[in-house]
Amino acid sequence: MITAICNVYINSEEKFELFKETFPLVYSISDNWLIYIRGKFRKNVISFIKAHKNTKQNCVFFTNLFDNDWVKSTKKMLEKAKYDYVYVFLEDHFLLKSLIHFKQVISEAIDTGIDYFQYSAHKIGVPSNNSEILFPDHTKFFFTYKFSKNKLYELRKLFPRFYPFALISVCKIEYLNKILSLENKFSFTIPTLLQVIMEKLGIYYPNNRRLVFSLNKILSIINVKLRLYPLSTPFNLERSLFDIEENLLPIRVGILREELFANWDDDNGFDDSSMIKRGLYPLSLKVSNYNDIKFNRKKKQYKLSKGSTSKHRFYPNISRQKNIPLKYIKLIDGRITISSNKESYNLLPGDYIVIAANIEHYIHANLDSKYIVKLKY
Structure with a gap:
């Protein structure tokens, strides 16, 4: 087919x-x-x-x-x-x-x-x-x-x-x-530095594509083409309206x-459209391989009274979020359950867990509880 x-x-x-x-x-x-x-x-x-x-x-x-x-x-x-x-x-x-x-x-x-x-x-x-x-x-x-x-x-x-x-x-x-x-023409890739200078001068999308297109009309007489991307990549194939x-x-x-x-990681200029920012990736809330991860030194202790639940979801507001934002939670006192819509984990005093912070999750206190939070993003 x-x-x-x-x-x-x-x-x-x-x-x-x-x-x-x-x-x-x-x-x-x-x-x-x-x-x-x-x-x-x-x-x-x-x-x-x-x-x-x-x-x-x-x-x-x-x-x-x-x-x-x-x-x-x-x-x-x-x-x-x-x-x-x-x-x-x-x-x-x-x-x-x-x-x-x-x-x-x-x-x-x-x-x-x-x-x-x-x-x-x-x-x-x-x-x-x-x-x-x-x-x-x-x-x-x-x-x-x-x-x-x-x-x-x-x-x-x-x-x-x-x-x-x-x-x-x-x-x-x-x-x-x-x-x-x-x-299928002899081509030159416009150097990255020159493209940066073009943007500094206000020549960015769609005017950068419009300009290169106009120049290529002239260069077509000698079967030569300017390109925005290296030949080894497929991006020169893409056609905009300009x-x-x-x-x-x-x-x-x-x-x-x-x-x-x-x-999975690119918003294409629209906030909250990539899988990471929507909490669709990774597929599991719990992160297993975290031994070599260095968390920010900043931390905070929180209190949650028995029967209370707090809802969380965190990701940096940048256009392309390649790294999964991580959250370290360690229970000091009490008993808590950390859950997403697919999985849940119970923590006793001294237990800790590392989770994907971008996935919507809930912290529920089964007893009056104290816990510490650190972030890595």
Whole structure:
């Protein structure tokens, strides 16, 4: 039904652990996985994938492609695609619905001829509750509309953060190949320092993309392109409303009615949208591996009278929260129960526990109690 492409860079234990959590959730979505793993954890990741059922039939593993050119590698991988649609797997996005639900969404996208839909970052782009202004067609899982170049001006005003192509996508392979072909030019990556200077001068989104797009129109005469990101990353493929080539249009876009995936750490500019800030990650309240964690020296002792309950949830208010905020609780006197909606732990005097502070939790006093709290974030 759909091809799945997995061209990812796993170069840290953290990324590998994320992969081990997210890949099994979606593996059964396709029997045509195109897989190229880069980074020092490459062998670990491939071994993990091969431990799943039917990988010989369902997976095509690539080696010795172009580590420094994501586009070139992906074009080569797509030569082995069996289907007309592709799901772009990213290891830091979690499927929130059932696999059956995801399959039904994809099936409807294919049946209704949707060219592209964004499967994650539900609040970004065209939020479903704001889509009525586009007078879309309605299906069970989508609002759909035809996006043509004569709608560019209107969409830029209404939904400036909508991307006609984002990596978090399910789309027709034909559409993806068109975008890949547009990247087939001699290129220069704009140095990070120069991009910082541009921002200092007030040239940030969307004006940075608008400027680079205008310069690239001129440079196209000599088949040269400026890029915002290194060639080894996939981000140059993304198209905003301010730098999309008109020859990619029109396309039929799907807007999901309900959230399907979520990023674990990135809010994309919308507070409380990442899984960490919503208390959806990690999956367990209790943290087991904390021996090497150094907590802030600051601490406070609290009192809670018998029968009382206090509700807690903490995370720093920053755009990208990569570290799980931790909470150390040690009972001095009395008896308390610490619980979330999935688990609970009883503490006696002298007992302590380390929990994920971002997960909503309750401290209930079974007796008059005193306890100490420390935080790490």
